[in-house]
Amino acid sequence: MENLLALVIGVLYAAGIYMMLRRSLVKLIIGLALLSNAANLLIFTSGGLVPARPPLVAPGRTLPSAPFADPLPQALILTAIVISFGVMAFALALFYRAAEEAGADDLDRLTGTDT
């Protein structure tokens, strides 16, 4: 399972970076989304995978019986997903406005502030 997830993460990073290197604004934002999802999966995997052992406390006990899945990485990912959701929404609006102003979604034509 770890190997499969590692492969998926690698592919997501590669695809995300490839998309970000294209000239189109739309592809750039898809690349950003892929990148943040790759990071979320990375947290999930490196937190340790324990299948089918939810961290539930049985009645009459104070601790879940080991081994159990660590719930913290999932809480971290949930926070990160919410944040990246908000940021993506903003970025989409911004990129749309920029494409409208420039009349194109070509990054090479948005160089007015570079030199």
Next chain:
Amino acid sequence: MSALIFAPLLIPFGCAVASLLARRNVRLQRRLSVAGTGALLAASVGLMAAVLQRGVLCAQAGAWPAPYGITFVADILSAVMVLLTGLMGFATAVYSMASMDEARERFGYYPLLHMLLGGVNGAFLTGDLFNLYVWFEVMLIASFVLLALGGERAQMEGAIKYVTLNLTASALFLAGVGILYGIAGTLNMADLSLKLRDTGHSGLVTCVAMLFLTAFGVKAALFPVFSWLPASYHTPPVAVSAIFAGLLTKVGVYALIRVFTLIFTQDIPYTHTIILWAAGLTMVTGVLGAFAQSEFRRILSFHIISQIGYMVMGLGLYTPLALAGSLFYITHHIVVKTNLFLVSGVAHRLRGSYDLKKLGGLYASAPLVAGLFLVPAMSLAGMPPLSGFFAKLLLTKAGLEAGQWAIVGVALAVGMMTLMSMTKIWAEAFWKAAPGGAAGPPPGRRELFCLLAPVILLAAVTLAIGLGAGPVLEVASRSAQQLMDNSAYVSAVLGEAGR
């Protein structure tokens, strides 16, 4: 005690909510922003005094004990940064009253400004790596909107580059956090410091350290990942530029200093040598970039980059004196750089342009502004007895003691080139005769007061840091000792277990 730590977070967020509620009443929002940032400044002075008197302070959010809950910590470094945030926020709020256009004020400029200050303070005070990520995002989102607010074409173009590079850096930061959690099973910085101390030369830890260096390097505008800064900082209104220039990159520098003194100290010869190289290259590229520019704010933007090099140089040298030099430099730089941007705004108000070719004659027509420019400009270049001289002196001395001749040579040469660059602005904007062209109507008395009062305040602070260098150095040295020997930080957070 915890009220002292939480006040710098609660005041800006309270003000942001209050300004949103008063969104129809711009005058009320203005008053609220000055009162709120004033209160923030007072609260941060209180925090600073308490930290100096009682050592490292610590508060647990929701009263969950240390490695499990989210910890907020104020050591001298954090307290100084919070104090500077309060001061810059106050200066910018006063300046905004005269310089911000009403359309932007109506569309939420003041709530965003408070949100930005709250995010910055959170990043300075948190003791938890994931929480640091969250504060970074709070700060970034506020800064994204501030940068794009107004919707001019240049702003859009600058914002695209700023948003893309900062989001990429955040993704790298998040990946680093994830791997670190996998290694150590904790994200509390003090706890991480303890847990990673025993791992020795672990390749994986060094690899994560490099991820963090890249992520914070983007946010601090280190070589070679600085290009978002000069592409965006000159596009928004000058008050926004000024607060960005003063605070945002310094949050990146703060995060670098924090993690590379507290957490990643396993392989210092390797990691800190890379940091030193990055510092040297940052100084040189920044100052060379500034030579090619002839726009007031773009020159200043490139100088931010070169100055970041100095701050990181102290971290790369990693001696108590060098770190003290870094802290002195950060303190001096935040005040001076914000002030230079504010002065560029005054010049723009008087002559209607940021282009050095169209500016001119300000020494004859506004000698007070010219004098107020000279104080931060000469301080930036490192002329005695201003604050920049002592900052550079400390770093030079530390570099010589560590036997790093090359970086000292680079630092001194870049200081000289900074002086040339500042003289260029002086000659072009202030000294040469005014070229023809329409200047705006002269500002009224109230407007003039709001524009000049913050500039005078910050110039006075620059002078005070320069003339009172002794006490400032003493605080910086105490802070450097806290950073080098992080046992005080760790035991303040973890109690007896952290010894």
